[in-house]
Amino acid sequence: MTKPVPSFVTHEVSNQPPLIGHYNAWTGDxxxxxxxxxxxxxxxxxxxxxxxxxxxxxxxxxxxxxxxxxxxxxxxxxxxxxxxxxxxxxxxxxxxxxxxxxxxxxxxxxxxxxxxxxxxxxxxxxxxxxxxxxxxxxxxxxxxxxxxxxxxxxxxxxxxxxxxxxxxxxxxxxxxxxxxxxxxxxxxxxxxxxxxxxxxxxxxxxxxxxxxxxxxxxxxxxxxxxxxxxxxxxxxxxxxxxxxxxxxxxxxxxxxxxxxxxxxxxxxxxxxxxxxxxxxxxxxxxxxRGVATILEMVALTRLDCMIGSSALMRQACVQALHHAQHRRVFGKRLVEQPLMRNVLADLALESEAAVALTMRVARAVDASARDAGEAALARIATAIGKYWICKRCPPLVNEAQECLGGLGYVEESNLPRLYRQAPLNSIWEGSGNIQCLDVLRSVSREPRTHEAVTAELLAARGLDADLDREIHWLGEAFDDRDTLELRSRRVVERTALALQASILLRAGNAEVAQAFCRSRLGGEHGLAFGTLPADAPMNALIARAFSG
Ligand SMILES: Cc1cc2nc3c(=O)[nH]c(=O)nc-3n(C[C@H](O)[C@H](O)[C@H](O)COP(=O)(O)OP(=O)(O)OC[C@H]3O[C@@H](n4cnc5c(N)ncnc54)[C@H](O)[C@@H]3O)c2cc1C
CATH class of the missing domain: 2.40.110.20 (Butyryl-CoA Dehydrogenase, subunit A; domain 2)
Known part of the structure; x- marks a missing residue:
């Protein structure tokens, strides 16, 4: 005999994801x-x-x-x-x-x-x-x-x-x-x-x-x-x-x-x-010598801005991926809907590129005392990376928020907290323009820094046609010193993207690297996330990012 339903029960909770629960943020990444x-x-x-x-x-x-x-x-x-x-x-x-x-x-x-x-x-x-x-x-x-x-x-x-x-x-x-x-x-x-x-x-x-x-x-x-x-x-x-x-x-x-x-x-x-x-x-x-002295501290806090923004992006992706794996819409799980697959794969790609550049800069900082080339790279790539990764964080977190629908706007989902935190790293420790000006300062006063970043790009020359074209463009982008300051956001952005491409290409995961180069360097991407080309390896990118 079926149990009578009390008149005050409105409905059962269904189609809500399980709590994400405790997980290992290292082994799962x-x-x-x-x-x-x-x-x-x-x-x-x-x-x-x-x-x-x-x-x-x-x-x-x-x-x-x-x-x-x-x-x-x-x-x-x-x-x-x-x-x-x-x-x-x-x-x-x-x-x-x-x-x-x-x-x-x-x-x-x-x-x-x-x-x-x-x-x-x-x-x-x-x-x-x-x-x-x-x-x-x-x-x-x-x-x-x-x-x-x-x-x-x-x-x-x-x-x-x-x-x-x-x-x-x-x-x-x-x-x-x-x-x-x-x-x-x-x-x-x-x-x-x-x-x-x-x-x-x-x-x-x-x-x-x-x-x-x-x-x-x-x-x-x-x-x-x-x-x-x-x-x-x-x-x-x-x-x-x-x-x-x-x-x-x-x-x-x-x-x-x-x-x-x-x-x-x-x-x-x-x-x-x-x-x-x-x-x-x-x-x-x-x-x-106060500025020079405290800049030794600031150089490290700027790297930590890259780390912090990469971390926020990663956590936003984790929440979005978890949700999409469980929530069903129009007869399918969200993660199976083609358009949502594009969004999730694109977010995962951006997050991976951020952590790849962050860890490469951390290595340059690490090796600075032993290797002049790495010291020069750390000097310039920290400003490049802080500029770009911190700029990418707010739109990425917002897009991840949207993956959860209304829940992403509600405090308990953690997304609102990530969203409020997202703009901070681009403001403190030297705001975006200051990072661009810092790149220009190092290029003009310490030419070794420009050589170091060029060497890092050239290490991947020949691995991807879009990156090769970009390296060529960047080779001339720093030349017209009269207009360089006005153009510097564009130049720094493209240097950051080329650096990320160079690192990913050499890292050896062809699906990740090619998707990144085609979308971020090859023009096969829109201004919003979720605009990867239709034949991008979306399932592989999603599976790699979070297995749930
Ligand atoms: C939550 C929070 C915590 C903070 N904690 C600390 C702390 O513990 N210690 C500390 O010392 N500071 C701290 N700061 C301050 C932070 O580092 C500064 O706010 C930041 O460096 C910008 O300085 P400002 O606010 O005076 O803005 P301004 O220097 O007035 O800059 C305003 C804008 O102008 C741009 N700008 C500046 N110069 C140029 C130029 N030449 N060309 C083009 N654009 C330019 C900047 O990029 C920025 O976008 C904190 C800030 C925040 C938000």
């Missing part, structure tokens, strides 16, 4: 695994597999919770004393703890004598940012501060062991009493962010060799860090300083948090406006 192996980080696959399980599991759940519960500023205690603290949800702290335990901030330095350590760290960061991008900000700044800090050997001896520790220690204590420390960065002021020479914060040298800083910073992310590298005007010009949160005597440095920014995305992370009221700082590098 063929493009990532191959790129890491190709670029010399394959020896870390055990660590990457361990962290891949965390990133596709606990970290995903925590990432959602941390973003639903953004940080709060506690400027004062109940009696009006200044606190200048930021209060985070426990989920944020747990994400930081897991990220640091697995070395997202420190792996490259802890293994710095092993070639490929930066590639492996880039992969850790890629896995992390898929689950929670806000914590990537302090983690990347902690990682990136190391080369700049080395300009002050005494400070480095004291701070680097804490920076490279795997312990997350959020306690508010002087450096010597901490188990591990995190780092931030303060360059941007109200009157100028791209043009840091406009900084007005003053630094006055004291008798003991330290400095007192007076001024403000308009964007000061991760104000809960233990120290920051900041720029300020000293007697001999713009200089770099290490400002600790807590002074050696245990008192708080005079860094007042004015307010937290109400941001589009990046909501789990705090970004603040601060004032320095005779705050203490140690100089890092020579007076007047």
């Amino acid at each position: 063929a493009a990532l695994r191959e790129a890491v192996a190709r670029e010399g980080g394959g020896w870390a696959q055990r660590e990457l597999a361990d962290f891949g399980a965390v990133a596709g599991g606990e970290l995903m759940d925590l990432g959602y919770t941390a973003n639903q519960n953004p940080p709060k500023l506690r400027a004062f205690d109940r009696y009006g004393h200044r606190l200048d603290e930021v209060e985070f949800h426990p989920a944020w702290h747990r994400v930081m703890e897991l990220g640091m335990r697995h070395g997202v901030h420190a792996f490259a330095w802890r293994h710095q004598d092993t070639p490929g350590a930066h590639v492996a760290r880039a992969a850790l960061s890629y896995l992390h940012a898929q689950a929670e991008a806000g914590t990537s900000c302090p983690l990347t700044m902690t990682h990136s501060a190391v080369p700049a800090l080395r300009h002050a050997p005494v400070l480095a001896a004291r701070w680097l062991p804490k920076i490279q520790s795997l312990d997350y220690d959020p306690r508010v204590l002087p450096v010597d009493r901490k188990r591990g420390c995190t780092m931030g960065m303060g360059m941007t002021e109200k009157q100028g962010g791209s043009d840091v020479r406009a900084n007005t914060t003053r630094a006055t040298r004291q008798a003991d060799g330290g400095y007192r800083l007076v001024g403000h910073k308009w964007f000061f992310s991760a104000p809960m860090c233990d120290a920051w590298l900041v720029l300020a005007q000293a007697q001999d010009g713009l200089s770099c300083f290490l400002m600790p949160k807590i002074l050696d005597d245990g008192t708080r440095n005079a860094i007042h948090i004015q307010r937290l920014k109400d941001k589009l995305g990046d909501r789990s992370n705090a970004s603040s406006e601060v004032e320095f009221l005779d705050a203490f700082g140690w100089r890092v590098g020579d007076e007047g």
Whole structure:
């Protein structure tokens, strides 16, 4: 006998995908695994597999919770004393703890004598940012501060062991009493962010060799860090300083948090406006060499912008592919509908090209100390890659969102969070135009960088006619110096695409490489995603991207 249906049951839930559940974000990502192996980080696959399980599991759940519960500023205690603290949800702290335990901030330095350590760290960061991008900000700044800090050997001896520790220690204590420390960065002021020479914060040298800083910073992310590298005007010009949160005597440095920014995305992370009221700082590098010193940090954070945007693209693809494999429309699964196959394959192709270029640049960074050619490539390809990959991220995430239909517009699907985060990497650490101008600066001032990028393209000459034509075009594109600045977005974009093609062609997956060259270089593609030619290997691209 059939059970009577209670009158208040409207209908059964059907045709909704199962929860994506916990998965291993490393083992399930063929493009990532191959790129890491190709670029010399394959020896870390055990660590990457361990962290891949965390990133596709606990970290995903925590990432959602941390973003639903953004940080709060506690400027004062109940009696009006200044606190200048930021209060985070426990989920944020747990994400930081897991990220640091697995070395997202420190792996490259802890293994710095092993070639490929930066590639492996880039992969850790890629896995992390898929689950929670806000914590990537302090983690990347902690990682990136190391080369700049080395300009002050005494400070480095004291701070680097804490920076490279795997312990997350959020306690508010002087450096010597901490188990591990995190780092931030303060360059941007109200009157100028791209043009840091406009900084007005003053630094006055004291008798003991330290400095007192007076001024403000308009964007000061991760104000809960233990120290920051900041720029300020000293007697001999713009200089770099290490400002600790807590002074050696245990008192708080005079860094007042004015307010937290109400941001589009990046909501789990705090970004603040601060004032320095005779705050203490140690100089890092020579007076007047501040920009050159802090650029050593910025070079690495820019690579991390490539990593972060590639990660957002990957996660958006995972969500879209999972959904399309289960949702049925007009009698078929979405993934079987020809037009949706084109969209999904195109997104997967873009995501693979992004991670391929990112890991190639990570290898160039890794080899910089040993190989002048790789150092030159890292110098220019970071700007090229940051420009292009960060530009591709918002439209890709939006297209992935559309694959989920209305659900992609709803917070629980994670797509809205990815979408809000997507534009950030193209803005901070030097916005798009600044990256293009940086490419031009390196081409004119450091010709080796142009030679390095040309060599990287020529390594694939003869493998594909479209790439050969593109190499020829690029050979002349940099010549007309009078109009180059006006044309530079187009030139940088085409250089990025040619680099991606060169890497994919040599990687050995003919279906991926040919689909990329035909669509991105050969003109067989529209302005939107989902416009691959009809005979592109869509099923293979989809199957390679995510098996579900
Ligand atoms: C969420 C968030 C967190 C941040 N955290 C930090 C932080 O922790 N520390 C920190 O120091 N900064 C931080 N920033 C600041 C960020 O790095 C700057 O916003 C960025 O560098 C741009 O500077 P700006 O805002 O002053 O814009 P501007 O410098 O005024 O630039 C505006 C636009 O003009 C373009 N432009 C500039 N110069 C040229 C030119 N010559 N030719 C053509 N176009 C040009 C730029 O590309 C940009 O598109 C953060 C920003 C955001 C959004």
